[in-house]
Amino acid sequence: KILIVDFGSQVTQLIARRVREDGVYCEIVPFNKAEEAFKEMKPKAVILSGGPESVHEAGSPRAPQLIFASGVPVMGICYGQMTMAAQLGGEVEGGHHREFGRADVEVKADSKLFEDVWSSGSKNQVWMSHGDRITRMPPGFSVAGTSPNAPFAIIQDEKRKYYGLMFHPEVVHTPDGAKLIRNFVRKIAGLTGDWTxxxxxxxxxxxxxxxxxxxxxxxxxxxxxxxxxxxxxxxxxxxxxxxxxxxxxxxxxxxxxxxxxxxxxxxxxxxxxxxxxxxxxxxxxxxxxxxxxxxxxxxxxxxxxxxxxxxxxxxxxxxxxxxxxxxxxxxxxxxxxxxxxxxxxxxxxxxxxxxxxxxxxxxxxxxxxxxxxxxxxxxxxxxxxGRHPFPGPGLAIRCPGDITRDKLDILRKADAVYIDQIRKHGLYDDIWQAFAVLLPVKTVGVMGDGRTYDYVVGLRAVTSTDGMTADFYQFDMKFLGETATRIINEVKGVNRVVYDVTSKPPGTIEWE
Ligand code: XMP
Structure with missing residues (x-):
């Protein structure tokens, strides 16, 4: 098991994802509950997350000191690196607000962390976090990597198995990051990855x-x-x-x-x-x-x-x-x-x-x-x-305005045609959520030789990883045209179809 101490980074959950992808169980706890959790969980290693604060601010969070006394391997990321350096007797210079950026780190020493990933002297792209910076390393540590602006981009004490990274290995903008985490989990902490x-x-x-x-x-x-x-x-x-x-x-x-x-x-x-x-x-x-x-x-x-x-x-x-x-x-x-x-x-x-x-x-x-x-x-x-998420209030919130059985019937049919189209084109698994909405307006159309006056169906499809933010899905126009034709032909009561191209934010995924 691995314990992840959360200092409030937006990407702490990604650390957990990476560790679990390696088949090792882990839990995230907020820093102020970490001591209790550490005692109870008895983890084989600890990862200290990033966070928005500066180690220099009075009252800024710290990792429980008992983690360092326990002898388990520790990896500090971004803020985690800074607090580790400060708590182990190094010096940290404070702090502007944290900002992120692409950077190259140059590998300066061998490290178990880089084994079979980075060789000494190589330059590697990472997603760097700028805020505090280390001015003196704690006793026992040495530099393992530098970047143009950060002489202490990676520090380590291989004897005690402590590693500090000024960049985020958990994000995709650090292309080899997952491999570094894997090395920490497997080679340094010695965990076997049999959590299935x-x-x-x-x-x-x-x-x-x-x-x-x-x-x-x-x-x-x-x-x-x-x-x-x-x-x-x-x-x-x-x-x-x-x-x-x-x-x-x-x-x-x-x-x-x-x-x-x-x-x-x-x-x-x-x-x-x-x-x-x-x-x-x-x-x-x-x-x-x-x-x-x-x-x-x-x-x-x-x-x-x-x-x-x-x-x-x-x-x-x-x-x-x-x-x-x-x-x-x-x-x-x-x-x-x-x-x-x-x-x-x-x-x-x-x-x-x-x-x-x-x-x-x-x-x-x-x-x-x-x-x-x-x-x-x-x-x-x-x-x-593999089904897309469906909200508890169901079709009620996909039927703006008042809800009637007739409207729900129309909506259900239109939705089924839309999803059928998506499945037939092999797109279902690329999309987080797709559904139809029935608008509470009727518009004029022409079908055959006659005038129609029927409802409008809105189609929604988004990509997302957690539903918190989302992008509208970029169907090709041919697909949309074909789907609109099918819906209008197959669902009585609809004579017009529109596609929603709003992302979240500013829109939400559901319409209500
Ligand atoms: P919104 O519309 O807020 O939706 O962008 C985000 C995600 O949450 C789903 N959702 C719900 N799920 N009960 C649920 O269980 C609800 O009341 C509810 N409202 C929205 C929505 O489908 C999307 O996946």
Whole structure:
């Protein structure tokens, strides 16, 4: 195991990604919780992340001194290098605000860190961070690499296995960075890289059994990958002590309910309560046009319906959720100040307290693509595992203005044609998310010899790594033209199609 101490860099999560890609398990903890975590986790090595502050500012964060006393290998990146140098008796000159830039480092000495990657005397491109700079190295350290502006770009104490880098090896702009991290993990920390999804599956199953005992678990399925994978894993651990509840709010994609029911009842034989609550949801949403009101109404109803169903089956001691690592990570990067609510996300928050249940969250330590891997390991069909994310409030937020069954039908059909086109052209896996939106306006068209007056469908497709930022996807025009023609021909009620070319920011991915 490796512990990553987070000082608030925007890219700390990437360090974790790189380490896990090497098959080694790691966890990120904020610097102020690092001491506790270190004692508990007993990691084989520590990585100190970058961060926005200057080591010189009073009260700027430090790594727990006990890490250096413990004898484990340490790699300090950017701010991590500076605080390591300062804490081990070197001198650091302070600080402008940090900025980044491309630079070449020249390798000045042999190092286990560069083994089979960089040779002595070579120059190599890196993504440098400028802010503080070291003016005197701590005792025991020597220079392993320099850059035109940084005589101490890479410092090391090979005896104690300490390495300090002024650049970011975790970002793609440092082309060999992943290999350097691999050397640290494998050659320096001596970890074997045998952390696999199979191992994770076994470990988690044991943990779930221990946590749950003879208790009953209830799991809300959304139709998405995360809750499905969580449910299948938990079922493998505790069998029919698990009951799944699938609340169909009438805002799902075409055939979605059927897919979920088939998967659970027929593919896996997992007990599933399928609640058709569409009347209730669509009834209460009638005439509601404000996006936030829609979201809040759906969130509230979801809790109410779920609670009723849970009572019917005699309640449960635990609630299972498909919470992922990016949702729980207590990263310093995101505590920068008050943030405004852009959208009220619908999830089942509030349920555990209301129903007095404890949480089972077996995916808390995984990233999205790792959940997909685990899903494959558990035998979920590819078509399910690779699906684009779908928001809890469903089609309600893809139907601006008021929602009616007719509009939802049109939207579902248009969306299905669009996705079919994307799959046929082999583009599905290049896209983070693609979907259709039904605009609340009608426009005039001509079809055959007649006038039409029908709805407009908006098409959206974006690339993204985490949904936080996104670029619109650059289809070729021929694809868009063909898709528009198919939608207008195959879906009654639509006579015009437009493509959304807004990135996030300034747009959001969903339209509401
Ligand atoms: P936005 O529209 O905020 O969406 O750019 C970012 C990502 O989050 C998804 N999304 C949701 N997911 N409950 C969810 O589970 C929600 O209420 C919700 N709203 C948006 C959206 O589909 C995109 O992937």
């Amino acid at each position: 999804m199979r191992a994770f599956r076994e470990e988690e199953i044991a943990k779930i059994r221990q946590q749950v005992g003879k208790g009953k678990v209830i799991c809300g399925l959304s139709g998405g990958v995360d809750s499905a994978v969580a449910a299948v894993l938990i079922h493998e651990a505790i069998g029919d002590q698990l009951t799944c509840v699938f609340v169909d709010h009438g805002l799902l994609r075409l055939d979605e309910a059927k897919t979920v029911v088939d998967l659970f009842r027929h593919h896996y034989n997992i007990p599933l309560v399928h609640v058709d609550a569409s009347k209730q949801f669509l009834g209460e949403l009638e005439g509601v046009t404000d996006p936030e009101t829609k979201r809040k109404t759906i969130g509230r109803l979801f809790i109410e319906v779920f609670e009723q169903e849970a009572k019917k089956i005699g309640g449960a001691d635990f609630l299972a959720q498909g919470t992922l690592y990016p949702d729980v990570i207590e990263s310093v990067s995101f505590t920068g100040g008050p943030s405004v609510t852009i959208k009220s996300h619908h999830n089942v928050g509030g349920l555990p307290e209301r129903m007095n249940m404890k949480l089972v969250e077996p995916l808390r330590e995984l990233f999205k693509d790792e959940v997909r891997k685990l899903g494959r390991e558990l035998g979920l069909p590819e078509i399910f595992v």
